[in-house]
Amino acid sequence: MTKAIVISVIVGVLSGYFFVPDIIVEFTQPVVTFVLCLFLFVIGLDIGRQKTVLSDIKRVGFRVLFIPLGIIIGTLVGGAVAGLLLPITIMESVVVSAGMGWYSLAPAILMEYSPTISAISFLHNVMREVFGIILIPIIAKRVGFIECISLPGASCMDIAMPMIKNATSSNVAIYSFVTGIVLSISIPIIVPLLMNLC
């Protein structure tokens, strides 16, 4: 997480704890919905203009799409198992894991469901990205190149990309990029979907 983001979290939490009046706290919900829409639109712009993605997929084969599939299913199953051990419901645990590292999106979506689940989602997704990135070289050596794409979640297409490329190969870097795009499209769909099932 960059310094600015860390500072924002701290400022936000301290403000909310010490002085923000309830009326303003309520106001954050429509603000978040609006900013989320703008954010997703711009993400869409960014994804849509990458005309190389389709040719990348064609070049490495459509089988590459099985990687994000494996990540999503593995993550949600892992979330469900974790839910068996935790005081939150299994569905809630699954929806937390469904953020797959996108700590600015998933907790924002979950805010209207439950502040507690949103908080768990935030912390979990931060941990997912941070621990995931740390584990990349270890998993690349011990388990496999493709597996290390799965570690950080959605940031495998941008922030974690240099680390993945370093630990693996340029081929795998392309798989990582495509995977990241598929995950980035899937997360804003899966999280609200699962949230409605909670």
Next chain:
Amino acid sequence: MLDLILYLIMLVLGAFVGSKVLSDEKEYKWIGKIQFVAIIILVLAIGIRIGSDDRVISSLGDIGISSLIVTVFAIAGSICGVYIVRKLMKVNREGLPKDD
């Protein structure tokens, strides 16, 4: 469900406009800037929501542990998920097809 449809529409709309209007060669600095500002606002709002909620503050320890446990299982699950997919696709550890 309304929120899901809304987010989906924004994503699809953005992708459609992006593919038609923007080029993949040019660097659009404003895209990154808007994303950054959006992230800051979202994270600030998330922080305010968390900080102002007494139940959350009083159970921060539990929340931390829950997050950690989900993280461990989610990462483990992901690795397993990809491992299985890789074996089924007959791809080796370096990401190359086994018949290479």
